[in-house]
Amino acid sequence: MNTTTTTRRVGDVPVRRRSFLGMVAAGAAVAGVPSLLTACGSEGAGTATTPGATASADVLPAYVPVDYVEPDYPSVNGSTPGYETIPTDLVQSVPEAPGSGTTFTAMTPLWGTIPPTKGNQYYEAVNGLLGSTIEFQITDGNTYGDKLATVLASARDVPDWVTVPTWNIPPRFGSEIVPNLFQDLSDHLGGDRAKDYPNLANIPTDVWRFCTFNGRLYGLPFPGEVITDAIFYRKDVLDGLGITPDVQDGQDLLDLAKELTGGNRWGAEDLWNTAAIIHAVPPKWTLDGDKLVHRVETDEYRAALEWNAALFASGAVHPDAVADQSGDAKTRFQSGQSLIMNDGVGAWHEALRDNLGSNPSYWQQPFAPFAADGGTPVLWKGQPANIFSFLKKTDDEDRVRELLALANVLAAPFGTTEFDVVNNGVEGVHYTRGADGLPVPTPLAATELQPTYVFLVSPPLANTRVQYPGYVKTSSEWQQQAAEYLTEPLFYAQQIVEPAQYAAIAQPFVDLEKDISRGRKSMKDLDQAVETWRSSGGEELRSFYQEILDAQ
Numbered sequence: 001m002n003t004t005t006t007t008r009r010v011g012d013v014p015v016r017r018r019s020f021l022g023m024v025a026a027g028a029a030v031a032g033v034p035s036l037l038t039a040c041g042s043e044g045a046g047t048a049t050t051p052g053a054t055a056s057a058d059v060l061p062a063y064v065p066v067d068y069v070e071p072d073y074p075s076v077n078g079s080t081p082g083y084e085t086i087p088t089d090l091v092q093s094v095p096e097a098p099g100s101g102t103t104f105t106a107m108t109p110l111w112g113t114i115p116p117t118k119g120n121q122y123y124e125a126v127n128g129l130l131g132s133t134i135e136f137q138i139t140d141g142n143t144y145g146d147k148l149a150t151v152l153a154s155a156r157d158v159p160d161w162v163t164v165p166t167w168n169i170p171p172r173f174g175s176e177i178v179p180n181l182f183q184d185l186s187d188h189l190g191g192d193r194a195k196d197y198p199n200l201a202n203i204p205t206d207v208w209r210f211c212t213f214n215g216r217l218y219g220l221p222f223p224g225e226v227i228t229d230a231i232f233y234r235k236d237v238l239d240g241l242g243i244t245p246d247v248q249d250g251q252d253l254l255d256l257a258k259e260l261t262g263g264n265r266w267g268a269e270d271l272w273n274t275a276a277i278i279h280a281v282p283p284k285w286t287l288d289g290d291k292l293v294h295r296v297e298t299d300e301y302r303a304a305l306e307w308n309a310a311l312f313a314s315g316a317v318h319p320d321a322v323a324d325q326s327g328d329a330k331t332r333f334q335s336g337q338s339l340i341m342n343d344g345v346g347a348w349h350e351a352l353r354d355n356l357g358s359n360p361s362y363w364q365q366p367f368a369p370f371a372a373d374g375g376t377p378v379l380w381k382g383q384p385a386n387i388f389s390f391l392k393k394t395d396d397e398d399r400v401r402e403l404l405a406l407a408n409v410l411a412a413p414f415g416t417t418e419f420d421v422v423n424n425g426v427e428g429v430h431y432t433r434g435a436d437g438l439p440v441p442t443p444l445a446a447t448e449l450q451p452t453y454v455f456l457v458s459p460p461l462a463n464t465r466v467q468y469p470g471y472v473k474t475s476s477e478w479q480q481q482a483a484e485y486l487t488e489p490l491f492y493a494q495q496i497v498e499p500a501q502y503a504a505i506a507q508p509f510v511d512l513e514k515d516i517s518r519g520r521k522s523m524k525d526l527d528q529a530v531e532t533w534r535s536s537g538g539e540e541l542r543s544f545y546q547e548i549l550d551a552q
Contacts, residue, residue: 054494054552055212059186061194064201068093068415073463073476078204078226078381079483082463082476083414086438093199093416098405099132105159106134107151108455109141115450122425122448129418130406134161136452144168152177161403163389163455164219174213174497182390183400186217197408203460207384209493219388220407220457225345227482228382230366231274232348234339250278250307250372253340257316260339267316269329269341272513275304275311277342278371280378283489285545292542292549296509296530305526307372308517324514334362348475352468365474369482377485384493389456413459425449438467496548502541505533
């Protein structure tokens with residue numbers, strides 16, 4: 001998951017990023033879903049699809065931005081705006097609850113303890129804003145993909161509202177599941193029709209584009225960061241050592257990691273993702289003239305592998321990382337056993353949350369962006385959403401309109417009453433105000449208030465974690481600087497459903513990256529792997545994407 005930097009949430013729980021990343025890697029291998037062209041019976045069976053079709057302007061919601069609070073650090077090229085204070089006067093963006101009193105079922109993941117349903121005052125408060133009841137079917141986020149595949153295999157079991165993390169997308173999702181199980185929202189939200197739902201119209205167009213399948217709008221988004229990753233170092237430890245890092249290129253980072261290694265401390269974790277970032281390895285495809293080139297065929301990919309192999313060969317990588325025990329990398333970094341690691345940008349505030357109590361001087365910080373050769377960095381823009389939700393297909397137009405009206409409440413942005421209740425609960429019940437005016441969670445918040453509604457739909461991101469002194473300023477300014485180097489990858493924000501036979505042909509490179517980095521295999525093995533990839537479906541996959549590119 002691309003962990004968000006949304007406002008302080010009383011119900012925040014530690015996100016198991018390792019599990020997220022593991023599921024990303026396993027996403028293509030989620031248990032198979034029986035063909036819905038037969039499973040759905042009369043519910044739209046046989047709907048035609050066009051993989052890679054782009055959405056027209058009348059399908060994408062009109063973008064009508066609204067700011068209830070002026071950010072202290074405005075967005076730059078899509079970076080998350082930062083706010084130094086929590087407003088005391090909130091705006092009720094939807095004056096009257098729009099619901100009809102209906103009860104709707106919703107399936108969502110949760111990385112935390114499932115809250116009680118009966119007597120839950122948080123649910124009562126949010127449902128009160130909605131005017132209808134959302135009855136949650138919550139599943140452990142770490143096994144959500146399995147549950148999702150099972151539910152989607154039977155149309156009658158599909159809840160009214162279903163959350164789908166992008167890393168849990170099962171096979172044939174765009175080609176069969178979406179058009180046959182879920183409601184096409186194009187005629188409800190496309191173009192100026194979105195203005196009937198102002199909080200949904202406040203979500204940027206790119207985010208909506210990522211929610212389209214086969215040229216039609218189906219998803220409701222949980223927006224993600226445009227800058228997904230950062231190269232962190234333990235600034236507090238380096239300060240104590242009297243070291244002020246000045247990393248301008250890849251060699252500087254190698255030298256620093258080696259300098260920091262000694263005794264029971266190592267300079268770095270496995271920095272493969274860092275290698276890919278500083279060498280501008282494309283996420284998947286890039287263009288060489290008119291020819292599509294896969295990332296594993298690029299010079300940038302080769303250079304990144306050679307750089308990471310040099311890091312391992314220097315002896316600066318923690319021995320447990322050499323042994324591929326990546327699951328404990330964050331623990332080693334936060335305890336000071338290793339001092340440089342790559343992580344998602346959301347890991348920054350999570351680390352402050354988890355460490356400041358026991359170590360008030362704890363501070364990790366990203367390096368300023370740099371390119372391996374010392375030139376201008378290229379940072380590939382992250383996909384605009386990591387999670388989206390879908391409404392169950394129905395012929396009842398009033399039901400669709402009501403659910404979208406509920407979504408409009410849940411998408412209320414920072415500075416609104418709705419946002420405050422969804423994220424913090426009820427004052428006096430789930431939080432009290434501290435001397436600094438910030439919400440302080442009550443014990444009941446940990447029981448009742450867990451992230452649930454936010455996975456149905458969320459507003460644009462806002463960095464408001466003011467409880468960590470200096471965090472909003474430092475992280476917002478870093479994001480503004482990094483955003484200057486953002487570049488959209490090829491096929492950005494497009495949902496392209498690859499034929500299932502190509503799902504696993506790139507999998508061998510995951511192991512090969514580890515083996516080459518650790519000196520167990522050579523670049524000649526990479527050459528052979530690329531040839532195998534081409535002959536086992538890579539060329540056909542290139543033609544598949546070329547057809548999509550030619551049609552745009």
